[in-house]
Amino acid sequence: MSRPISLLEPVTVLTRDECQTIAKRVLGFSTAQEARVVITASARGNSRFAVNQISTAGDNQDVSVVVRSVFGTRSGTASTNRLDDAGLRAVVAASEQLAKLSPEDPEYMPELEPQQYRESIGWSNGTAALDPAGRSAMIAKITDPARAAGLVSTGYLETRVTAQAIANSKGLFAYARDTDAVLTTTVRTADGQGSGWAGAASNDATTIDSAALGARAIEKARRSVNAVAIEPGRYTVVLEPTAVANLTQLIAGAIGARNADEGRSFFTKAGGGNKIGEKIVDERVTLSSDPFDAATPGPVFTGDGLPTKPITWVENGVVRALNYDRYWAKKQGKEPTGAAVGFGAASLKMSGGSETLESLIAGVQRGLLVTRFWYIRPVDPRTILYTGLTRDGTFLIENGKVTRPVRNLRFNESPIFMLNNIEGMGRPERVSASESGNAGAAIVVPPLRVRDFTFTSMSEAV
């Protein structure tokens, strides 16, 4: 075989017509009062590399069909990946059986009537056409220079091609397809004393410059050798965009209106109610989700079929929106927010400034430059306080210049405190901010200079 056959050709992702056909078959088998079907066809290609060579690669494809059936206010959900009549009949029957066994739901919301949707802007033919040989070629632009430099490169390249459709028994139908690509690399020195990371994410794999990523990681690995220990404490930090995204995206996990209204969220107002209208962070900070912004393509419908729309969560430091699902919106007399929370996460964009990374560094008397954070886990939901560590490129800044590598540090900090302590902002850019390097929601944030960032202990880990 001369050239690998790719599973990732666009033809293997279900078209709108194909999804409609499956949806009709499913709804045709339904005996429920209301039914909803969500079809997700996905193809994933990935190549891993370690010790300067590809260690494993994989391609898989799958189609899942999720059916929700409703009798009265009772509902049940079942899913399958079998598309034959027997499989679809079985999944409909399973969901109907569960529905009948379910108690009445006091929070039942009827299925939506047909809606108008905009087209998804997240599709790239370049991503869909990238095959294993193409992935290998991108990776070689990292592994070859690393090997030549006597360094050890490790990393991961993933592409995802997804088509998703939703339909219900009231005639609602929506279809969208999109692509994602992410490439991350960690380059280490052969003695394990230096480590540097670089990463990028895009809907279009052809815009990822693997050679440039490799060069950045190589440079960081070299510069991070012989790190010195510094005392933990409060430092002024320059956070590269990935580090900013690592923390800022955590706010999205707390953005639900219901938890806030119920008194169990950072967004709960002391005495009751929620913080909409309150200033919570620096006035230069605006946080938004816009699935139709070319910088942050996102899902065009929610899990229950609502069309998504641009949302400003925080405007000039003030909370403008929390996420209301359909039930909570009705109960509180609000409009449902239409954010794709929990259904292919919503994208996130943060405002920025005009500084460069260099000028942010130049403004620091004594502080730290942080490449990224790692193993970030919740500590206290009352303040969105998380802990985690710096990793793969942490440097001391003295008198406006990066002077030497330092040992990694553990932080206990909240993105809320971080965004209150901003001293300078750079230009926003798209980053790969998932710890695992998997493709995920688009996130665009600036580099920041932040005062009083709290580190609580030192780590010997390189």
Place this chain on the structure above:
Amino acid sequence: MDRSRREFLRTSSAAAAGAALVASGRLAQAQSAAARMARLGHGDPAAQATIAIALEAARAAGASYADARVSLSRTQNVFTRERRVQGLVDNETLGVGVRVLVDGAWGFAATSDLRADAVARVARQAVAQAKATRGAGRRPVTLAPTPGNQKGTWRSAIQVDPFTVPVEDKVALLLAANEAALKVPQARFVTSSMFFLKDEKTYGNTEGTLVEQTIFRAQPSVNVTAVSKDFRDFQTRQSNDIQPMGRGYEHVTEAKLVENAPRWADEAVQKLSAKPVEVGRYDLVLHPTHLWLTIHESVAHPTELDRAMGYEANYAGTSFVFPPEKVLGSLQFGSPLMNIDADRSQPGSLAACGWDDDGVVPERFDIVKDGVFVDYQTTREQALWLSDYYRKRGMPVRSHGCSYAQSWADVQFQRMPNVNLRPGTKDLSWDDLIAATDRGIAIIGDGSFSIDQQRFNAQFGGQLFYEIKGGKVVGMLKDVAYQIRTPDFWKALDMLGGPKSYQLGGAFGDGKGQPAQSNSVSHGCVPTRHKQINVINTGRQA
């Protein structure tokens, strides 16, 4: 199982021909093939035939080794809040994953399309992919020898198949537990859930192994939130004294959710008025429902050989237990009281199985003996890396059986088995450890956790924290987290419970690999005491 390869092929070519007739386009999932797979399970020739097709196609395309996994995985989720069922969800997924070696390079491809021609195509694609991966000067993958021609079946030791229990009973039990919790004043919110998995997996390889396994897992849980009257504080109690297990519905019944719910609710409410901890050094007395996670992060992960060798550097990280030739048999990991073993045969444990995803029968082995590090977790690919050490010690060079993939769609790689802290020789209990402690903190249940990429520096929270003074619990604390340097923490171990205090904790969501895969693993342990550990206060004002 006794059918010959020739018979498999005859069946499969006929199926392939049939499938070709009806297969016109992506949507035409051949009904004959699908119907053939519909009742796939133990002893089903269809799964075995699918594996034979994959292996033959891989070999014909040039693979020197191939294995294939067909899996029918079913899960059920029941989740509630207060007086409402939030979801009843059944999931089912069926597919095949084919892994091949060509010139010492791996290839892997997987599909949910089980028509014979699609299965053969995916096997050829795995081969093509291995060919795209191999390159000049690469170090070839070689596999440690293992007895081939493994045949048989294995099934989790369960009493009640959760999928045979009526869903109404499950719902009723959860709603009753919620009701019991809500009777406690200030316990304002309660969620509860049950999760069940049944994975019917058939594995075959080109060395003649063909085995079938049915794996069950179950997790019931309750989570109570108490909110202060002035809306300035809220606290939660997760029921993680009930741990996920590789058991059936009997695990749910024995968990006594309704009986325990008021206690969990009480504890959530007590946390509202607990005393904020003063920072400093304390002797920590750690309950098995808490300690399992500390073992998972600080012992089980750093002793994975692929991490130590740099294969996971881009995500999960590397390891301080490195380099192998300098640490094996000599690194002082902890105090002489510390004995860590790995065991995939423990009944009811999450990682229990008959064969790993390399087709290897897992063995029990020591990782830390009397405080000294003695072995890593390995797969067939990795065992040979330690040949010199094993020969020197007079140990066989063989895989420890730690290969695992989360689903048919994912490639298998090294995942931890159950990694356990062995009990001490004295018959000490949790209460004995507290009684022997003058100034300390007792921690129950796992909470917040974070550890660096070489597993040196970690921070752990918990569910419940109790102040110990003069051998007695004197009150509840809150906002407690402790920070450790792994070897120092384990060297500070000076007391541990006896055999009667041994219990299994564990997790469904152990993440590793790229794409990230989830592993299910138990950790057996006893209560421990660690001297003079650094404790911080995590409470801040927003």
